[in-house]
Amino acid sequence: MVVKRSLGEKIFDSLNIIFLTVCSFLFLYPMWYVLVSSFSDAYAIASSRVTFWPVGFNFNAYKLVFEDARIWEAYGNTLFYVGAGTAINLVLTTLGAYPLSRRNLDGKSFFMAFIVFTMFFSGGLIPAYLNVRELGLFDTRWALLLPGAISAFNLIVMRTFFQGIPDSLIESGKIDGANDIKILLRIVLPLSMPVIAVMTLFYAVGHWNSWFAAMIYLQDRSLYPLQLILREILIQSSAQNMLSGATQDEVFRISESIKFATIIVATLPILVIYPFLQRYFVKGVMIGAIKE
Template identity: 45%
Template structure:
């Protein structure tokens, strides 16, 4: 009887877990499906609030308006540059900084670790940061986007902890074979850290892809704006179409609901990340677990 109760409890727990996961999936998928449906639905039905999780009627005028402008291609190009350069720089600098901190005989290991932890608690603030970036002549450049986020205290601690778990005999053996620390890092440690690198590459890429506040503050040249700034500008213009005659004329001529254009812009903005994530997600759990046991 005891075994039966334990089996029943286990099955009930599994059913509850499955039901909870299904509910969470529905909750998370519904806003995406609703956004996609509105981008393709009939403007009159949108105005009546009849669109839920599937399109009603059909129109691609919202997408036509987006793709007829050169702003989209330019914003995509800028974003891809920021993502690629920023992610590579982030992984490279984090690895270079974390490697010596993982070595027990490194003289500055403790003070540098304390310094890194302090940056997690205290920050200079927006105005001092802006003044520093202005004095470094980084405004309206690629580097104003990729450099401030190139090193993260959280990433450094995770990388350092993971490097500490790699057997030190590998490093000592490489020393005996005449390898220096740079060769050890790039030929031994980095290949052994593929899951970790893939996970934090995903984090970095998503962070740079979604970055808009930094662009709004530091990039005055609209030709350098990323895709998220295009989305923000589109939403602001749709709220006050009198400030953008071309958009107002397009809405009136094609009988397009402004939400068609707004939701189409959202879909175009998030689509690349949705396609990339499934190829990286198999490394996600492993990368989050490795290096997180020891402090």
């Protein structure tokens, strides 16, 4: 049966389409501008002649970016921080969330209140810096991996999901003689792939975008992640270091394009995989919305 739509409904739908089209353009254009600027001449960028298409199309900026050893070294560091950091995050978050999801845990309310407290209050940057230094983590890779090993918010999200697993499954495992470790590995985790995927995504994206902790805790440039190198190029104009031996005019003609090319190189992996993982972001929000 076809329901005839009124004129008001058609107008409303048309306005919605127009509004969403405008919003989509506003969201996508900044990224498109960065992309076309990375292929454009610096003078065209400075004179605001770059809008929708590259002006003075060239690959010089990308050539210099890929020839810079700092970029590749930082890429390797970032991949290590994402891989190792996400693994540590998942293990510790899972080990913390499972016992907190069990009803028979003594002092569960106290522990949860303590964890929630840390979401609203912290010692601040200086105590955190002193703590990292006194623990011997300063200027090491561990300074980026251990201090933020567990996110209180993600812990609560995972705990909420674990609470949704029927108690009868846990009890059946105990009847068969399984201890808590076996129950976690053989019953809980196989049923928790959605929340594990969500946590993997949240933690991995966080590590990929992280630069502030590296700026505070690292002095050895060989340990810098990609985002910190990108910050130097954008803010401190260190793109000129890629152009040693070039004239001042040549430096200007390419330095602006290098900034945009570096942004594309740094964000391209996330842009490629995000459309395939977007549904997990939505699922993560819904998982945390369930209240016991």
